[in-house]
Amino acid sequence: MTKQTELGGSFTLPGTAMNLKRMGYGAMQLAGPGVWGPPRDVDAAIAVLREAVAAGVNHIDTSDFYGPHVTNQIIKQALHPYPEGLVMVTKVGARRPEDKSWVHALSRQELIDAVHDNLRNLGLDTLDVINLRVGGVMGPSEGSIEEPLTVLAELKRQGLIRHLGLSNVSPDQLTEGQAITEIVCVQNLYNLAHRHDDAIIEDLAHRGIAYVPFFPLGGFSPLQSTALDAAAAALQFTPMQVALAWLLQRSPNILLIPGTSSVEHLRENLRAATLQLPAEMIASLDLIGKDSKRLPTNV
Numbered sequence: 001m002t003k004q005t006e007l008g009g010s011f012t013l014p015g016t017a018m019n020l021k022r023m024g025y026g027a028m029q030l031a032g033p034g035v036w037g038p039p040r041d042v043d044a045a046i047a048v049l050r051e052a053v054a055a056g057v058n059h060i061d062t063s064d065f066y067g068p069h070v071t072n073q074i075i076k077q078a079l080h081p082y083p084e085g086l087v088m089v090t091k092v093g094a095r096r097p098e099d100k101s102w103v104h105a106l107s108r109q110e111l112i113d114a115v116h117d118n119l120r121n122l123g124l125d126t127l128d129v130i131n132l133r134v135g136g137v138m139g140p141s142e143g144s145i146e147e148p149l150t151v152l153a154e155l156k157r158q159g160l161i162r163h164l165g166l167s168n169v170s171p172d173q174l175t176e177g178q179a180i181t182e183i184v185c186v187q188n189l190y191n192l193a194h195r196h197d198d199a200i201i202e203d204l205a206h207r208g209i210a211y212v213p214f215f216p217l218g219g220f221s222p223l224q225s226t227a228l229d230a231a232a233a234a235l236q237f238t239p240m241q242v243a244l245a246w247l248l249q250r251s252p253n254i255l256l257i258p259g260t261s262s263v264e265h266l267r268e269n270l271r272a273a274t275l276q277l278p279a280e281m282i283a284s285l286d287l288i289g290k291d292s293k294r295l296p297t298n299v
């Protein structure tokens, strides 16, 4: 049931020389509780990042609103100067007021400030990829993205950003965005239990665009399913590993960014790339999210 792969193989972002290992790392969990303030143990956070890169991960997902600022500052402390080939993907479009909530920050000035915050806190002159985060965490909210995306396209022309992606978007917003500028990746909520983006994934796969599911393990509500537990027990892997292996086998344009603050969980997650799920097990796992509905949107 295991296969030899290097982090799930790799995928080149369209129109770029960025060849990403399909098993990446999501850095949100490195901030303190509630993605606010510093973590209890900064050295442990640094160890997770260094272990990921040492294991060959070359795709780190982050944002300056994690912490805020804290996660990017820890990434810089752990990894700067960055090794050749490491691709940092960050996002703008939200901010964290003092009450620790998440609110939209999509005005021209907020986007410009956020790009400069990311550059400063990551210690970079140019950002590899920026996702424009549009909707709320549980799903997209409809409306034109022309204004904010045009601002980012302008910053790209100025050389502050290499490539653009979209996050928390609907199919219509994706179509609108692609008419404005080249989109290299889409980052939406998707996992075994939340399958509302199935059609988008197929469409992006045909067009060679990466799909990067956030909350691949369920995020703040870890995936729980008897079918998942049964598959894990049969394969002698953990349920989280099976959930990640399912995503890797779901479509070749899916890139994973599971989040963890633990070196042990990181190693476990990376090992999921060696797990080959048999077809009949995939069929039974597919039933978990077959009828999934969009959850109410809150930013």
Ligand SMILES: NC(=O)c1ccc[n+]([C@@H]2O[C@H](COP(=O)([O-])OP(=O)(O)OC[C@H]3O[C@@H](n4cnc5c(N)ncnc54)[C@H](OP(=O)(O)O)[C@@H]3O)[C@@H](O)[C@H]2O)c1
Binding pocket: 025, 026, 027, 028, 029, 061, 062, 091, 133, 136, 137, 167, 168, 187, 188, 213, 214, 215, 216, 217, 218, 219, 220, 222, 240, 241, 257, 258, 259, 260, 261, 262, 265, 266, 268, 269
């Ligand atoms: N675009 C957006 O709006 C958006 C929204 C949310 C997240 N994201 C991005 O997506 C990335 C992934 O999302 P996420 O971190 O929120 O959710 P996730 O990857 O689905 O799950 C992370 C949670 O699972 C736990 N975990 C990780 N590996 C585990 C393992 N092997 N066994 C048991 N538990 C494990 C983590 O706890 P431990 O720390 O204890 O391991 C953490 O509580 C984030 O880091 C962020 O970069 C983007």
